[in-house]
Amino acid sequence: MTWTPTAEEDRHFLSLAIEQARTSWDEGGVPIGAVLVHEGEVLAAGHNQRVQKNSAILHGETDAIEKAGRLPASVYRHSVLYTTLSPCIMCTGTALLYEIPRIVVGENRTFEMSEALLRERGVTVDVLDDPECVALMERMIAERPEIWSEDIGVETSELGR
Amino acid sequence: MTWTPTAEEDRHFLSLAIEQARTSWDEGGVPIGAVLVHEGEVLAAGHNQRVQKNSAILHGETDAIEKAGRLPASVYRHSVLYTTLSPCIMCTGTALLYEIPRIVVGENRTFEMSEALLRERGVTVDVLDDPECVALMERMIAERPEIWSEDIGVETSELGR
Numbered sequence: 001m002t003w004t005p006t007a008e009e010d011r012h013f014l015s016l017a018i019e020q021a022r023t024s025w026d027e028g029g030v031p032i033g034a035v036l037v038h039e040g041e042v043l044a045a046g047h048n049q050r051v052q053k054n055s056a057i058l059h060g061e062t063d064a065i066e067k068a069g070r071l072p073a074s075v076y077r078h079s080v081l082y083t084t085l086s087p088c089i090m091c092t093g094t095a096l097l098y099e100i101p102r103i104v105v106g107e108n109r110t111f112e113m114s115e116a117l118l119r120e121r122g123v124t125v126d127v128l129d130d131p132e133c134v135a136l137m138e139r140m141i142a143e144r145p146e147i148w149s150e151d152i153g154v155e156t157s158e159l160g161r
Numbered sequence: 162m163t164w165t166p167t168a169e170e171d172r173h174f175l176s177l178a179i180e181q182a183r184t185s186w187d188e189g190g191v192p193i194g195a196v197l198v199h200e201g202e203v204l205a206a207g208h209n210q211r212v213q214k215n216s217a218i219l220h221g222e223t224d225a226i227e228k229a230g231r232l233p234a235s236v237y238r239h240s241v242l243y244t245t246l247s248p249c250i251m252c253t254g255t256a257l258l259y260e261i262p263r264i265v266v267g268e269n270r271t272f273e274m275s276e277a278l279l280r281e282r283g284v285t286v287d288v289l290d291d292p293e294c295v296a297l298m299e300r301m302i303a304e305r306p307e308i309w310s311e312d313i314g315v316e317t318s319e320l321g322r
Contacts, residue, residue, distance in 0.1 A: 050231065057218065057227045057255060066218045070211065073314045093254020093275075094218060098314040114254075153234050153259040 003039040005080065010104050013037050013082040014128060017106065020047040020060065021084045021136050027052050030144075030151050031136040034060035034083040036068050038075055044068035050151050059151070060084065061091035065098070076100050084133045086112045088152060096121055106133030110141060111152065164200040166241065171265050174198050174243040175289060178267065181208040181221065182245045182297050188213050191305075191312050192297040195221035195244040197229050197261075199236055205229035211312050220312070221245065222252035226259070237261050245294045247273045249313060257282055267294030271302060272313070 005013070013035050020033025030048035037043065046063030049055040058066065061083050076098035086108035087095065095103060095118065102124040108115065115125050140148055141159070149156040166174070174196050181194025191209035198204065207224030210216040219227065222244050237259035247269035248256065256264060256279065263285040269276065276286050301309055302320070310317040 054231050055227060056229065056231060056259075057223050062218050066216060068217065070215050070217060070311060072311065073316050073319075076314060088254075088258050090251070090254040090258040093249075093251040093257075096254075097249050097251040098217075150231065150233065153237060155234050158234075 003078070005037075005040070009040070010082075010126070010128065013042070013080070014084070014104060014106055014130060014133075016042065016045055017060070017082045017084050018130070018132055018136070020045050020064075021133070024048050024052070024060075025136065025140070030147060031140050032060040032083070032085045034064040034081060036064045036079055036081055038079040043071070043075075043079065048151065051147060057090065059088060059091050061087055062094055065094060073098070080104060082106075084130075085110070085137060086127070087114055087118070089114045089117070092118055095123065102126070104128060106130045107137070109134050110137035113152075164239070166198075166201070170201070171243075171287070171289065174203070174241070175245070175265060175267055175291060175294075177203065177206055178221070178243045178245050179291070179293055179297070181206050181225075182294070185209050185213070185221075186297065186301070191308060192301050193221040193244070193246045195225040195242060197225045197240055197242055199240040204232075204236075204240065209312065212308060218251065220249060220252050222248055223255055226255060234259070241265060243267075245291075246271070246298060247288070248275055248279070250275045250278070253279055256284060263287070265289060267291045268298070270295050271298035274313075 017033040021031040024047035025031035029051035033047040035045045044067035049058035084106035092114035105127045178194040182192040185208035186192035190212035194208040196206045205228035210219035245267035253275035266288045
């Protein structure tokens with residue numbers, strides 16, 4: 001990748017993902033957002049669509065990738081995926097399919113599933129531990145636990161496991 | 162899982178996935194189809210939508226899962242996913258997220274990416290080695306190689322690697 005974002009740029013692109021997460025919460029949905037950035041240019045921003053589109057596969061990351069449309073392999077390989085929450089295994093698989101080389105994660109305190117697999121397969125995962133991302137998810141888990149458990153494929157009773 | 166499909170039932174549900182794959186080819190798309198079956202009942206059938214919907218994330222398996230709509234975790238955990246082609250890592254991740262316990266694969270001669278990961282994580286993967294599934298993909302790779310390479314995140318020049 002020829003483009004190496006500065007820490008300030010990382011914060012900026014993460015803030016766009018957070019904006020998406022806030023929008024999703026305001027719509028009654030899951031507050032997770034993502035942005036796909038190619039060589040400094042935002043290709044697409046997306047957010048979880050479980051509630052809004054009754055979707056089982058549109059998480060923040062997959063929604064952003066879907067909105068970016070059909071792209072040649074080389075574009076993904078020079079892109080960075082910014083996401084407010086540590087990716088689930090579905091979004092991990094999507095990033096691995098397209099060989100996205102770096103993922104910047106807002107936080108992984110409230111949920112972490114697949115960072116080891118990503119790193120094992122050569123993806124750089126940088127966790128910014130952003131307090132606003134944590135707060136968004138803590139409110140979600142407290143106020144909409146049924147939707148959250150559905151979104152990560154667990155029963156509500158298993159949330160604390 | 163209480164339901165154990167017979168070999169004949171497996172063939173039947175795979176034939177529904179093949180029907181989806183044929184439809185997709187006739188529409189100018191990628192000939193891969195899938196069916197999600199819960200306790201003997203078809204929840205949804207889908208096919209690759211790269212061409213039809215300009216989609217980067219709707220493969221046969223994810224399209225079927227998306228069409229099945231929002232489901233509780235327990236339903237996926239008692240379902241079988243039938244797919245004409247061995248799942249890519251994105252579809253693998255999706256099956257792992259929802260803990261689908263068994264995947265019946267039409268063929269893995271023309272493409273195989275993630276069966277080891279699925280098995281490692283406890284998923285039963287049964288490959289039926291169906292000649293029609295192989296023929297569908299061989300025609301795809303011969304006649305629409307650019308779309309196929311795009312669909313699996315490689316450059317056309319890398320197809321033979």
